Amino acid sequence: MKVTTHDEETAMADPAIEAASTIVIRPSRGWVSLDLRDLWRYRELLYFLTWRDIKVRYKQTIFGAAWAILQPFFTMIVFSVFFGRLVRVPSDGIPYPIFAYSGLLPWQLFSQAVTRSGNSLVSNRHLITKIYFPRLAIPISAVLPGLVDFGIAFVVLLVMMVYYHIAPTVALLTLPFFLLLAVAAALGVGLWLSALNLKYRDVGYTIPFLTQFWLFATPVLYPSSLIPEKWQALYGLNPMAGVVEGFRWALLGKAPPGPFLAISVGAVMLLLIGGLYYFRRMEKTFADVA
Amino acid sequence: MRDIAVRVENLGKRYTIGGPQAQYQTMRETATQMALAPLRRLRQLGRPGPVEEAFWALKDVSFEVKQGDVVGIIGRNGAGKTTLLKILSRITNPTEGYAETRGRVGSLLEVGTGFHPELTGRENIYLNGAILGMKRGEIDRKFDEIVAFSEIEKFLDTPVKRYSSGMYVRLAFAVAAHLEPEILLVDEVLAVGDAAFQKKCLGKMGDVAIEGRTVLFVSHNMTAVQALCNRSVWLEGGRVHCDGNSTDLIRRYLSGAKPVGVHQPSGEYDLTERRNDYLADKLIAQSLRILDKEGMPKNTFLMGEEMHLVVDVQGMSDYREALIGVIFKSIDGQWITSINSGMTCSHVDEPRQKEEQAILRIPTIPLTPGFYWIDVSVAQQGIGRLDYIEHAASFTVAEADVYGSGYRTTRYFGLVYLMGDWEIRNKVRR
Numbered sequence A: 001m002k003v004t005t006h007d008e009e010t011a012m013a014d015p016a017i018e019a020a021s022t023i024v025i026r027p028s029r030g031w032v033s034l035d036l037r038d039l040w041r042y043r044e045l046l047y048f049l050t051w052r053d054i055k056v057r058y059k060q061t062i063f064g065a066a067w068a069i070l071q072p073f074f075t076m077i078v079f080s081v082f083f084g085r086l087v088r089v090p091s092d093g094i095p096y097p098i099f100a101y102s103g104l105l106p107w108q109l110f111s112q113a114v115t116r117s118g119n120s121l122v123s124n125r126h127l128i129t130k131i132y133f134p135r136l137a138i139p140i141s142a143v144l145p146g147l148v149d150f151g152i153a154f155v156v157l158l159v160m161m162v163y164y165h166i167a168p169t170v171a172l173l174t175l176p177f178f179l180l181l182a183v184a185a186a187l188g189v190g191l192w193l194s195a196l197n198l199k200y201r202d203v204g205y206t207i208p209f210l211t212q213f214w215l216f217a218t219p220v221l222y223p224s225s226l227i228p229e230k231w232q233a234l235y236g237l238n239p240m241a242g243v244v245e246g247f248r249w250a251l252l253g254k255a256p257p258g259p260f261l262a263i264s265v266g267a268v269m270l271l272l273i274g275g276l277y278y279f280r281r282m283e284k285t286f287a288d289v290a
Numbered sequence B: 001m002r003d004i005a006v007r008v009e010n011l012g013k014r015y016t017i018g019g020p021q022a023q024y025q026t027m028r029e030t031a032t033q034m035a036l037a038p039l040r041r042l043r044q045l046g047r048p049g050p051v052e053e054a055f056w057a058l059k060d061v062s063f064e065v066k067q068g069d070v071v072g073i074i075g076r077n078g079a080g081k082t083t084l085l086k087i088l089s090r091i092t093n094p095t096e097g098y099a100e101t102r103g104r105v106g107s108l109l110e111v112g113t114g115f116h117p118e119l120t121g122r123e124n125i126y127l128n129g130a131i132l133g134m135k136r137g138e139i140d141r142k143f144d145e146i147v148a149f150s151e152i153e154k155f156l157d158t159p160v161k162r163y164s165s166g167m168y169v170r171l172a173f174a175v176a177a178h179l180e181p182e183i184l185l186v187d188e189v190l191a192v193g194d195a196a197f198q199k200k201c202l203g204k205m206g207d208v209a210i211e212g213r214t215v216l217f218v219s220h221n222m223t224a225v226q227a228l229c230n231r232s233v234w235l236e237g238g239r240v241h242c243d244g245n246s247t248d249l250i251r252r253y254l255s256g257a258k259p260v261g262v263h264q265p266s267g268e269y270d271l272t273e274r275r276n277d278y279l280a281d282k283l284i285a286q287s288l289r290i291l292d293k294e295g296m297p298k299n300t301f302l303m304g305e306e307m308h309l310v311v312d313v314q315g316m317s318d319y320r321e322a323l324i325g326v327i328f329k330s331i332d333g334q335w336i337t338s339i340n341s342g343m344t345c346s347h348v349d350e351p352r353q354k355e356e357q358a359i360l361r362i363p364t365i366p367l368t369p370g371f372y373w374i375d376v377s378v379a380q381q382g383i384g385r386l387d388y389i390e391h392a393a394s395f396t397v398a399e400a401d402v403y404g405s406g407y408r409t410t411r412y413f414g415l416v417y418l419m420g421d422w423e424i425r426n427k428v429r430r
Helices: A036-041 A043-057 A064-086 A096-123 A137-143 A146-163 A170-199 A202-216 A229-236 A239-252 A260-283 B027-043 B081-088 B121-131 B136-150 B165-177 B195-210 B222-228 B246-254
Strands: A022-025 B004-016 B054-066 B070-074 B096-102 B105-108 B183-187 B214-218 B231-236 B239-245 B268-270 B285-291 B300-302 B307-314 B323-330 B335-340 B355-362 B370-380 B384-398
Touching: A036 A043, A043 A137, A043 B121, A064 A096, A064 A146, A096 A137, A096 A146, A096 A170, A096 A202, A096 A239, A137 A170, A146 A170, A146 A239, A170 A202, A170 A239, A170 A260, A229 A239, A229 A260, A239 A260, B004 B081, B004 B214, B054 B081, B054 B214, B054 B239, B070 B081, B070 B222, B070 B246, B081 B096, B081 B105, B081 B183, B081 B214, B121 B136, B121 B165, B136 B165, B165 B195, B214 B222, B222 B246, B231 B246, B239 B246, B285 B370, B285 B384, B307 B323, B307 B370, B335 B370
Parallel strands: B070 B214, B070 B231, B105 B183, B183 B214, B300 B384
Antiparallel strands: A022 B096, B004 B054, B004 B096, B231 B239, B268 B285, B285 B307, B307 B355, B323 B335, B323 B370, B370 B384
């Protein structure tokens, strides 16, 4: 749907500006502009939807928010026993448990965000068919609550760093960048999946497989140095390869991410921008296919 | 001259039935269709193209609403009322045409959109308010008022999943009622809650109108439309059928002239406001009255009660052989039975006058409890229908102890009941 809004010039900061706005509704086909201003106007809704997901997440559970720690922690123990002890996977000279845990944190942020945002339109279809708001608010608000889980699980990582006597380096300053990259990658994938999922519910069933396979294509259990030189560029196309390697480097300061980081960043940008446009293009049919 | 708040020009919305757009599809289906498409096209060479099952939920709809007007949108189910609101509130995209709204738009297609069962009443007020487009500060300011309106103060911090359905609806409507857009689009949301609460909501809606906001109000509740809207737009089959003064429009909408259910509690039906699409070039049947045996018009009868139907007719002198008949139909339009003057009539006054009255006496109504339609027909044997009014009137039948045994005879036993008597005997002779 093409919607243009002409605000009156005078009252830019006043809530009353919306009162004086004209909305034009006409059929539209093909690609449409992102209209992020409309999304900005609805930022409070974005906030409330995110807040709702955070509030509801651990309702009626015994362990509550502790789940945010239990999941990566026990996965780390299982990985450490099988891959660290039995298979003896190399870990770039870092103790395997903290090697695995520092990879699992961004990975779980990513995989849970992809799962949640990929299913977000389907699970919010009662909203889509009953009220207007920029639909982008739905997958975005599904990605953000993962940051809270991440924050909780991150505390455990700090404890582990103390335990293993690993002091952070200057590289720690780059951590927000890699966090942002992980969120952007998850959103990029989530936008594609959510729009597809609304039309083809098959997508909902493939998401668990997708994240499972993706885990093996990402240096979570093993270092990327295991990948032969000639495949590194291809490997970098997986945006999470750059994110996870970057994460480890920022926190533990051992091996800096390979040259494929640039490729990963490019892949994220492509995914995200492509996802945004694809989502906006499909958006006008959402209410009809939901 | 007030400004235009809503302008709609040739708006249309098409849904494809059974086609790729309307239906839920799996990827396999799409893939198969894509793979087979060339083959199908090859096979169809030289044949007329497949007829796409398109359905226009809305077509060529145009109207304007001035600022501060409260306009009712009426019409039967499937007439396109909700589709119109969905387009104006930007939920769905039109297929053709143009629409423009000037001012902050708030739409209420349902109350309690986005309520989350796990969250408390307090939390849901904020969430729902944000979804409806309210700012946080606005919700803060109106919070106490919303709570007071909803009458759920005590349960404010209880998750709404523990609410009774009445409490849930009251809270949901309370939030919605405090939305203050310049243009309000409302769809049948008053059909919730108990009578007292509905009355309160209607009052609140009336306030909205007084405050000078523009309202488009979809409803089947004609009393509410008449009370709130000075003007109405009547949609039928996705098109604007009529547009004008509400009182006028509703009378016509409710009158037996159109095949629309009119339930006149008085039992008196005026049949003059319509067009005769049959053989006579004028309206023959003028009115139909449903009377009890005392000659009092009424609309609800007991099973087995005596009923008189009086049809006023004009111009029968031109059709001396014509028969006057009534057809009884069930609520879903099923033909139950009919009776015409040719079957029974023994009293015809001669010479016949321009204006006549046909009276049918039914000593006992053989119908089970429920709602019934009456069609009126004037026809001449060998020629056809001269005048016909589908669903000219309606009445209801209430339960009565027709067998004198205290047994409750309901609709589940059929549309008609038989008078009769069972006797159960021992087969073995003593």
